[in-house]
């Protein structure tokens with residue numbers, strides 16, 4: 001087994017930045033995750049819903065399939081993509097995975113041992129010989145994900161320039177399908193190459209780490225599939241504890257609990273004061 005995570009992607013980077021130890025369990029050790037329970041009132045998991053909507057958007061563009069309800073905010077844009085596909089099927093690609101080696105050279109997905117970076121593009125439109133539009137469908141929420149999603153757009157723009165040396169202008173769009181919101185960024189090759197060092201360093205860090213220091217916190221552990229139940233190789237073994245070599249300051253779970261308790265008390269106090277104030281105002285009016 002390799003000593004490191006050999007390849008990274010945008011979603012792997014998200015997991016790694018949340019908790020390197022969780023990334024190790026998932027991508028290097030390939031530990032199975034527990035079957036997830038359906039959230040109350042839901043008929044499908046968010047991931048399954050996302051895949052279903054992505055499939056529907058792809059079939060709509062490439063096979064003129066009927067539109068599903070979840071895509072109705074972007075009907076005009078998808079019909080336009082459908083028209084482009086019908087006119088010239090080579091100018092549009094849907095749900096394509098691009099593979100790069102450690103020198104950022106595009107490679108075939110079958111060159112498994114060389115794959116260093118994977119980028120999955122939902123919709124890729126060749127607007128002209130030197131201009132590309134790439135689109136990512138978002139079926140989840142935007143709030144609190146703004147930074148993460150912006151980073152994804154930048155990585156995708158950089159990857160597009162790496163994939164196509166002749167391209168000089170790239171526009172990346174995020175389509176928030178449920179929210180009816182569209183976020184867009186356009187960059188020249190010169191602008192995008194300024195991002196190279198940052199993303200290259202991130203990729204090197206993920207694929208060369210051998211310490212995988214765990215970062216337990218309420219935020220990172222909340223939805224971690226390795227935190228409990230049958231995944232007991234983590235809980236109770238001490239594996240999740242922070243590596244003693246890691247000296248960075250980090251509030252622990254207890255700190256979060258105390259803070260949350262404090263906030264609750266503050267809320268109660270404020271509510272009590274509000275009721276008292278309104279009572280005294282009512283009295284004065286009488």
Ligand code: SF4
Nearest residue numbers: 019216221224227240
């Ligand atoms: S339970 Fe927390 S610390 Fe442990 S792997 Fe998961 S996210 Fe990391």
